[in-house]
Structures are given as structure tokens and as C-alpha cells.
Amino acid sequence: MDFNALAELLFPEITKTPQDYEKIYPPRGGDGKVTRFAPSPTGFLHIGGLFAALISKRVAMESGGTFYLRIEDTDKKREIDDGVSEIIKGLEAFGVTPDEGVLGFEKESGNYGPYVQSRRREIYQTYAKELVRKGLAYPCFCGADYMESIKAQQEKEKVRTGYYGKWTRCRDLSLEEVKENIASGKSYVLRLRSPGSEENRISFIDGIKGKIEMPENDMDIVVLKSDGIPTYHFAHAVDDHLMGTTDVIRGDEWISSAPIHLQLFELLGFEAPKYSHISPIMKEDGGGKRKLSKRKDPEAAVTFYHEQGYPTNAVTEYLLTLANSNYEEWRRDNPALPNEDFPFSLDKMSVSGALFDLDKFNDVAKNDVTRYSADEIYDFATSWAEQYNIPLYKKLTDNPSYAKAIFAIERGGEKPRKDIAKWSDIEEYSAYFYDFNPTYENMPEIGKENIYALLTEYKKIYSPADENEAWFAKLKELALSMGYAKNPKEYKKNPDSYKGAVSDFATALRVAVTDRRNTPDLCAIMQVLGEKEALSRIDKAIEWSKK
RNA sequence: GGCCCCUUGGUCAAGUGGUCCAAGACUCCGCCCUCUCACGGCGGCAACACGAGUUCGAAUCUCGUAGGGGUCACCA
Numbered sequence: 342m343d344f345n346a347l348a349e350l351l352f353p354e355i356t357k358t359p360q361d362y363e364k365i366y367p368p369r370g371g372d373g374k375v376t377r378f379a380p381s382p383t384g385f386l387h388i389g390g391l392f393a394a395l396i397s398k399r400v401a402m403e404s405g406g407t408f409y410l411r412i413e414d415t416d417k418k419r420e421i422d423d424g425v426s427e428i429i430k431g432l433e434a435f436g437v438t439p440d441e442g443v444l445g446f447e448k449e450s451g452n453y454g455p456y457v458q459s460r461r462r463e464i465y466q467t468y469a470k471e472l473v474r475k476g477l478a479y480p481c482f483c484g485a486d487y488m489e490s491i492k493a494q495q496e497k498e499k500v501r502t503g504y505y506g507k508w509t510r511c512r513d514l515s516l517e518e519v520k521e522n523i524a525s526g527k528s529y530v531l532r533l534r535s536p537g538s539e540e541n542r543i544s545f546i547d548g549i550k551g552k553i554e555m556p557e558n559d560m561d562i563v564v565l566k567s568d569g570i571p572t573y574h575f576a577h578a579v580d581d582h583l584m585g586t587t588d589v590i591r592g593d594e595w596i597s598s599a600p601i602h603l604q605l606f607e608l609l610g611f612e613a614p615k616y617s618h619i620s621p622i623m624k625e626d627g628g629g630k631r632k633l634s635k636r637k638d639p640e641a642a643v644t645f646y647h648e649q650g651y652p653t654n655a656v657t658e659y660l661l662t663l664a665n666s667n668y669e670e671w672r673r674d675n676p677a678l679p680n681e682d683f684p685f686s687l688d689k690m691s692v693s694g695a696l697f698d699l700d701k702f703n704d705v706a707k708n709d710v711t712r713y714s715a716d717e718i719y720d721f722a723t724s725w726a727e728q729y730n731i732p733l734y735k736k737l738t739d740n741p742s743y744a745k746a747i748f749a750i751e752r753g754g755e756k757p758r759k760d761i762a763k764w765s766d767i768e769e770y771s772a773y774f775y776d777f778n779p780t781y782e783n784m785p786e787i788g789k790e791n792i793y794a795l796l797t798e799y800k801k802i803y804s805p806a807d808e809n810e811a812w813f814a815k816l817k818e819l820a821l822s823m824g825y826a827k828n829p830k831e832y833k834k835n836p837d838s839y840k841g842a843v844s845d846f847a848t849a850l851r852v853a854v855t856d857r858r859n860t861p862d863l864c865a866i867m868q869v870l871g872e873k874e875a876l877s878r879i880d881k882a883i884e885w886s887k888k
Numbered sequence: 889g890g891c892c893c894c895u896u897g898g899u900c901a902a903g904u905g906g907u908c909c910a911a912g913a914c915u916c917c918g919c920c921c922u923c924u925c926a927c928g929g930c931g932g933c934a935a936c937a938c939g940a941g942u943u944c945g946a947a948u949c950u951c952g953u954a955g956g957g958g959u960c961a962c963c964a
Contacts, residue, residue, distance in 0.1 A: 502960065593894095631957080860926095861925075
């Protein structure tokens with residue numbers, strides 16, 4: 342067989358050679374690691390994708406290397422319209438921005454492009470042609486029907502399914518036969534003539550899982566589809582070689598095709614990258630675990646966190662705790678540092694899949710929120726509300742300083758509150774500052790007449806300028822003078838000698854002002870409300886207690 | 889089914905042959921602090937999948953079993 346003739350027959354229009362491309366894309370120099378995120382634009386960005394991208398970026402950052410974004414759009418059937426922009430938007434929202442590659446629609450940076458596979462057709466074909474020339478690839482005219490029939494036969498015989506060994510009908514077609522087939526208009530794919538054998542064992546060192554040993558690939562896998570577009574396997578080898586990727590970090594569903602990839606790199610004369618296969622993020626499902634599914638689980642889509650209003654940084658922090666469990670410890674020791682400063686390490690990655698734990702995530706988010714100032718929270722919350730909660734947006738922007746004052750209550754300091762995990766919590770958290778329609782059903786059980794007396798007396802001593810300590814001292818003094826015990830314990834000891842405890846008084850006042858039993862510091866709340874509003878609320882409660 | 893990966897409390901996990909009658913975090917519970925809640929402090933429940941072997945000694949090494957996951961496309 343004259344492979345050169347076959348190559349020319351198949352790729353007459355390809356005039357470049359691999360050497361030409363090697364010149365155009367010279368090795369990158371420097372010893373930083375080059376990583377990439379290479380999704381296909383088939384849907385929203387998945388949390389697992391974000392996870393892989395985050396890790397890839399950190400690995401590059403850690404070594405002073407480069408992290409780039411490549412779009413694998415070789416399957417036009419599954420592609421969706423906004424796929425690319427969804428991915429870019431998603432990455433950007435969570436701060437996983439690429440240093441190089443695809444930046445937006447028709448927009449990219451870097452010297453190793455194009456970074457969109459559909460624009461690299463000629464490159465793939467050049468390398469495919471070379472493969473044919475070397476006798477390592479051949480056209481295959483077996484259609485879907487034949488593939489199905491051998492699959493059925495193989496299943497019947499209980500042997501491995503696939504195009505290999507004696508099942509390869511087109512492997513040894515003569516040049517004449519190929520010509521005839523093409524002339525008669527038959528479509529074909531280009532297959533690898535795999536030199537491998539199932540008997541041989543190959544192994545590689547995975548950056549996360551360690552040594553992995555598998556049988557060598559002996560399948561004549563498709564390299565170019567009938568439309569001349571490469572399969573993932575082939576595009577992966579060509580692109581990651583040409584783009585100088587040193588470390589491929591991807592989901593562990595790829596482990597099983599690693600032998601194909603290793604073989605491809607070898608046959609093409611490329612140095613294989615270091616592979617690190619990360620386990621998928623799982624979800625609890627009726628006692629068992631399963632991969633987070635884009636279909637069934639809303640929290641699988643990165644947009645979920647956006648819609649709920651989780652701080653984007655909290656998502657990153659949680660993902661980092663899943664990736665490197667020492668992250669939490671580091672965070673505790675360095676509460677003020679940006680998470681970029683954390684020394685990320687691939688070999689601390691867990692080998693098994695972690696369950697996504699919403700409780701834990703909420704805790705991470707709450708802690709994250711405690712680190713923001715009232716102004717920052719205001720900015721985050723308004724931009725979230727503008728998109729997802731217009732009534733809240735209106736409230737917040739009508740009076741920014743009022744809103745900021747609300748967020749400032751008990752913020753900062755030694756004992757930060759952890760009420761807010763996500764911006765959508767703010768509506769409920771701040772409700773009584775805006776709409777006040779009290780039911781008073783939370784009033785303490787001390788009798789309306791006592792509440793009446795308490796509140797009327799309180800008005801006389803209320804001084805809006807009082808700070809917490811003075812404020813409470815006054816309240817306590819008044820309560821004691823009116824026959825209340827200094828604490829619940831005291832009251833319980835002698836319930837008959839008191840009308841209640843100071844805490845009942847505080848609760849009555851709290852309910853009068855907020856209609857809730859549980860709130861942050863009441864003194865601060867009254868200050869934020871202002872003297873007029875506070876007094877009017879107290880009056881309202883007094884009115885109620887008269888009935 | 890073949891091939892491959894995985895297996896420490898409910899969850900995330902530390903642990904690389906003795907320092908482990910197994911750390912820490914989340915959740916839950918109790919107590920303390922306390923004007924409520926929260927925060928914080930103290931304490932509690934709760935785990936090395938199972939079985940053999942190697943070894944003076946195993947969560948840690950080996951083998952087997954079981955369970956979970958992945959993959960077997962002209963999808964990535």
C-alpha cells in the first residue's frame with residue numbers, strides 16, 4: 342500500500358506539514374505549568390466544570406504558569422446557542438478567569454490560537470494526513486449498520502465490543518478499493534491503525550490517583566469523523582501538544598480513555614502531558630451517592646448559586662475546602678487574606694468523590710459574609726436584587742444609608758453575626774425595618790397590662806443617643822424598680838415575688854419594635870430606626886396593649 | 889459483563905507500620921455566657937466496609953470478598 346498516495350487522495354487540499362505548525366507554535370519556555378479548561382458548549386457551566394477549572398487555574402498560578410480556555414465545539418449536534426458565553430460568564434462570575442485563550446465571542450488572546458476547535462480544522466487534518474502517510478490511520482467505510490451488527494455479535498460472543506482485531510473490515514483495503522468507495526460517494530471516517538495489543542499493560546502516574554495500570558489500547562478509534570472534524574481524543578492530543586499544555590486536569594470519567602490518549606501522543610511523536618483526574622462532586626441520593634446531575638439537581642448548575650445570591654467567593658471557598666482539606670485551617674489562620682494566597686496542592690486532592698454538603702456550604706458562606714463590610718454587603722446585595730428581587734432592590738436603593746446601617750448592626754468586631762449566607766436571605770433578615778405590620782403574637786406572657794405599664798414607663802426614660810451599655814442599664818433599672826427579677830433564674834426561684842424578669846421586659850420592647858423575639862442587638866436596631874419610628878412603634882404596641 | 893477508580897463518624901476529612909482505645913470542621917444534642925437570637929466557650933453522640941495474610945506491631949502493606957462510582961459512540 343502506498344500510504345503517501347492514500348494521504349494525497351484523502352487530503353489533497355492539505356499542503357502544510359506538522360513541521361510547519363511546530364514552527365508556528367514553538368514550545369513555550371519557562372517552567373511554569375500550563376493548564377487549561379476545555380469544555381464543550383453544550384449547556385450551562387456545571388459546578389464540576391467550575392471545580393476542574395478552578396483547580397487548573399490554581400495549579401498554573403502556583404507555578405507561575407498559564408491557564409487558558411479552549412472551546413471544544415467539535416460536536417455541533419449537541420452545541421447550544423449561548424454555550425460559549427455561558428461558560429465565559431460563569432467562569433468570570435467566580436473569578437476563574439483565563440490568562441489566555443477564548444475571552445468572549447470571536448475574541449481571544451494568546452499565541453497558540455485559535456482556541457476554538459471548529460477553527461482548527463486544517464491543523465487537525467494536517468496531523469491526520471501525516472498519520473495516514475505513516476500508515477497509522479486509514480479511511481473506514483463501515484457505516485453505523487455494520488458497527489451495530491458487530492456490536493451485537495460481540496455481545497453474543499461475550500467479547501469486548503468495538504472496532505479492533507479481526508473486526509476491522511477496512512483496515513487493509515487497497516488503494517484501489519478506497520478510490521472506488523470514495524468515487525461511489527460513500528462517506529467514511531478516518532480511523533487510527535492501532536498498533537496496540539490488549540495483552541500489553543501500560544501505566545502512567547496520575548497526579549491525584551497515583552499509578553494507574555491498564556491494558557494498552559487496541560481499538561481503531563475514530564480520529565476524524567465523516568465531516569472531517571476530529572473526535573475529542575485526536576483534538577486533545579493535537580491541541581494540548583501544540584498549545585503547550587503541561588498538565589491536563591479533568592474529570593475521572595476520562596481515565597478509561599487515557600490509554601487511547603497516551604497512544605495517540607506517542608504515535609504523533611508528542612510528549613504526553615501529566616494527567617490529573619479529579620473525582621466528581623457527588624450528591625446524596627436516597628442513602629447512596631451519585632454524580633451531581635445537571636438535569637435533576639439545580640445546584641449542579643453554577644447559575645444556581647448566582648440566583649440564590651451566594652457570594653461568589655463563598656463558592657470558591659467551599660470548592661477549595663473540598664479540593665484541599667487543609668484550606669479550612671489556612672482560612673482560620675489567615676482570615677483576611679484573599680483565597681488566591683492559599684498554597685494549593687494537587688497531591689492533597691482527595692481520590693474519592695466528595696458529596697456536596699449544603700449545610701457545610703452554608704456555613705462557609707456565612708463565614709464569608711462576616712468578612713465583608715456593610716458597604717460591601719450593600720453593593721453585593723443590590724446588584725443581586727436588581728436581577729432577582731426587584732422589591733428588595735427598591736427598598737435597598739431608596740435609602741442606601743439606611744440599608745447600610747441595617748447591615749452594619751453587630752458587624753465586624755470579635756463576635757460577628759452569622760445570619761446571612763446569601764443575598765436572598767436579606768429580605769427576611771431586614772423585613773421589619775421596612776414593612777411593619779405587627780401581630781404581637783410573640784409578646785411575653787406577662788399580661789397586657791404589664792406590657793402597657795412597661796412600655797409607657799420606658800418611653801419616659803428612652804434616650805435615642807444611648808449606646809448599648811447605658812441603654813440596657815436604664816432598661817434594667819426600670820424593670821427592677823417595677824418589680825421584675827434581675828434575671829430569669831431569680832424569677833424562677835421566687836415567681837410570686839416578681840411580675841417577670843428583665844428579659845421579659847426586653848422581649849416586650851423587642852416585640853414592640855420588631856414584632857420578633859429573636860433579633861440582633863435591640864439598641865442598635867432602635868438607633869437605625871431612629872427616634873421617631875421607634876417611638877411610633879412603641880406607641881402602637883401601647884395602643885394594642887390597652888385593648 | 890470486560891476494564892478502571894474508590895471505600896476512616898450522617899457529611900468533608902487528618903492519618904504514609906508504633907506517638908491512634910483515630911485529629912479537626914459541618915450537622916445534631918447538652919451546658920455556660922447572655923435582654924432574645926446569633927457569636928463565642930466547654931462537653932457529648934458518632935468511623936478505620938468485611939475476611940485472610942505479612943509483621944513483634946496495620947486505619948496505614950499484600951491478596952480476596954462486598955459495596956459505591958466511572959467507562960465501553962462518527963459525545964465530550
